[in-house]
Amino acid sequence: MVSYKDLGLVNSRELFKKAVNGGYAIPAYNFNNMEQLQAIIQACVETKSPVILQVSAGARKYANQTLLRYMAEGAVAYAKELGFEIPIVLHLDHGDSLDLCKSCIETGFSSVMIDGSHHSYEDNVRLTKEVVEYAHKYDVTVEGELGVLAGVEDEVSADKHVFTQPDEVEDFVNRTGVDSLAIAIGTSHGAYKFKPGSDPKIRLDILSEIEKRIPGFPIVLHGSSSVPQDLVAIINSNGGKLDDAIGIPEEQLRLASKSAVCKINIDSDGRLAMTAAVRKVLAENPGEFDPRKYLGPARDSLKALYMHKNSNVLGSSGKA
Ligand code: G3H
Ligand code: 13P
Ligand code: ZN
Secondary structure, three states: OOHHHHHHOOHHHHHHHHHHOOOOOEEHHHHHHHHHHHHHHHHHOOOOEEEEEOOOOOHHHHHHHHHHHHHHHHHOOOOOOOOEEOOOEEEEEOOOOOOHHHHHHEEEEEEEEOOOOOOOHHHHHHHHHHHHHHOOOOOOEEEEEEEEEEEEEEEEEEEEEOOOHHHHHHHHHHHHHOOOEEEEEEEEEEEEEOOOOOOOOOOHHHHHHHHHHHHOEEEOOOOOOOHHHHHHHEEEEEEEOOOOOOOHHHHHHHHHHHEEEEEEEHHHHHHHHHHHHHHHHHHHOOOOOHHHHHHHHHHHHHHHHHHHHHHHHHOOOOOO
């Protein structure tokens, strides 16, 4: 058993309290490899922002659980070396079973998500409660989910949203003991969130109903990429083909960050930033074959994106 405390990581409890009271959201950025981790840490140290490093089940398969644990420990040391200590959470994104949550907790995760949103309400309560009971023994925080986001999450996909019902949240939070709640209010996973030409809107009215039922309780937004159109254009003008990719307007996320939304998940925008940089370098330099020559610019572009998110969208800059 490796405790996250020995790795220099923190759970999300205090961070969420401060974020809810301070009217900002903590960035939750996914990582699968070294360049992504470097970009996240560099951006968050430079903006003095707390950060949640997210690992999906797919990332764990891709990168290897042992390597990930050492990478997270390395991230803590790297932040110190860069000259400013920031709080770092290592979080399981979309855990689907008690066994996976246990395994992550045993290898140094300080926070886990149990996503029972595809089960019936009662099964979701039962599964989430089991995970909370296990995790809290180790002072690990737990995120649950109510409502279903459209789009694809690992092997699970849904065609349309099932918005979170405000009437259910109080009962869910009380019966499960979760530390934070992910809700479905119109965000979705991936790059194709809204139809082109539409006026993308998240349901801030449902968010405010939910806040009335559980005042001050930490709320999480998944599927919060904005799909920057300049990145889509770079990809498409350098051999890519991403048609009709549209995301959540950043102004709406800025508004949501000022409420009890205290964690915002962004993965797809980072994928677009890296892909745009790699495609551009390779299109302009077809003879290049040193991975550092395209992964380096991809890392720089990712870092710039995250600095922008922290400072202009989530409001987490200076809050570390
Ligand atoms: O919500 C899903 C995250 O973007 C992680 O994606 O399961 O492909 O690693 P992944
Ligand atoms: P995006 O696909 O919008 O980046 O959402 C990521 C996410 O919710 C990870 O859990
Ligand atoms: Zn998600």
